[in-house]
Amino acid sequence: MRTVTVGTRGSTLALSQTRWVVERLKEQWPETEFRIQTITTKGDKNRASLQSMAKAGDKGFWIKEIQDALLAKSIDIAVHSLKDLPTEQTEGLDIASIPKRADARDVLVGAEGFKSLADLPQGARIGTSSVRRRAFLKAFRPDLQVIPVRGNIETRMAAVASDDYDAVILAGAGLIRTDQRHRADEFVSTDILLPAPGQGALALEVRADDDLIAEVAYAINDAVTDDRITAEREFLAGLGAGCLAPVGAFATVKGDLLTLEGWVGAVDGSEVIKATTSGDASECADLGAELAEDMLSQGAQRLIEMAKED
Template identity: 35%
Template sequence: MAPLRIGARASLMSLTQSAPILAKLAPTPMLLRPFSGEGGDREVNRAPLEEAGVFSQEIETALLTGEIDVAVHCLKDAPTHDTPGLTMAAYLERDDIRDCLVTRDPELRLDTLPIGATVGTASVRRTAALRAYRPDLEVVPLRGPVNERLRKLIEHDVDALVVASCSMERLGLRHRIGEWISPEIICPPLGAAIIALQTREDDMETRKKVIRLHDTNTEIEAEAERLVLQQMGGFCNAPLAGYCKTNRTGTTTTYTVRARAITDDGSTAIDIRLTGDDATETAMTACQRLVHHGGRELGRAS
């Protein structure tokens, strides 16, 4: 039997989150191929990245040319639109969408950080939210993989970090989390905490192998959030945030879609939140309202 060739970014984070996928696909023979990921985990300025899929182009090219059979993506970093010839064949069950605070002093929280404390993040979304919530803090651009950012914290380059809680948990660093930050304070990126498995559209054999990892609830939320990104012209590091949340009461299921646009300095935000029976329809209506209130232009205003 030919091995299933799986492509993932060559970062500690990507390889760590790929390991459980390999285990779940066993006993199928597999080969894991790491990719450098131009512009991904390298020491580059993420803030001005103004296109979707900048972290996944190399892997997608390998998938299209047949060098690999499956690409592992963090959905928030994947292309907003499906690349012709490729499809998201499976969405794994979603993890915690919240960001978290990591500090040198484990007793400190976002509300108790001293005035002037330095908080490291290269995310436009997080920076805008922090400036809106705690304008007295100094937000410091800090790039690179999570383990490198943690080293900067230990070396006293910054007082605190804001990172994705799912990243800390996947790396086995849950004990380092000082505070899970409410989405009402820092709204997550669309597609947060979702791992997607991408295949060639016509490769039915591989699609059958990975479909057993698929979570239907995550798919509904993921597709609603991708729709918001598509409609709003968003990308991974834009000042655009939101999520789709599944609500279950007895036998009734509804979906709450939140779409939030914010200026880079955090001074102005438009926040739309709607609940409906159909996630896609609710997401489309949320986009229409966000556009109506000027959300598409808001990120360019600063």
């Protein structure tokens, strides 16, 4: 029986979510052998300059080396955090499968006694390097001080134990997938922090001409997650924005009805443009594109440009 090589980054989160994927794949393909290969990316090597790479338009800093390994056939399937994957599809590659999404919300991890965003003391110091979180946090509570905290989940969790932060904000899915759900003090309501497009979801990327591998990956596709993510990413693409923009998007599905909410914020929280649309889930891509147009006509472009100059 052939062996399928699954590639990912070497971080705790990347490995945990790839093990999760491989377990699901094994259930579907018990005769196939899967092995995991870790790959170092530019983002792993050079965290300090992430923001400058983003400004230079280098969107693929978490994934470029992994995509190269796919194209070179040293791996067969790449597992990515969907929110890190640029909206433009890479030549020669396809997203073959989007497994069931974990909780998309951001979580608050507080220092001793700090258990919810609403109850934090005046002027509390919140760690996050995401412009989206900064914009929406400042809009919710202008008194909060938002302080950058870079690094992987471990580094950001350690920041709470230091005296420099009262709380940090992370993607809940990161804690869930590394068996640390209990460390989340609050799953922040999407009325306060709208998640990043694709947050909490994974993407299985394959070579576009490898039908056999695509079929292997597709066995764990989740149709509802797929529709939600398609709407959110079309919205992001329609805005002409990337994963480092102050943009939130969150789609939900009830029966055949998909509802998509989008926010674009000023980095200082002085303004947040919000809009919602809904329609048949089969129209998910059009719903995303329409919402982007709606928000561009309301001035979203100016806020996105403002964040790049920040």
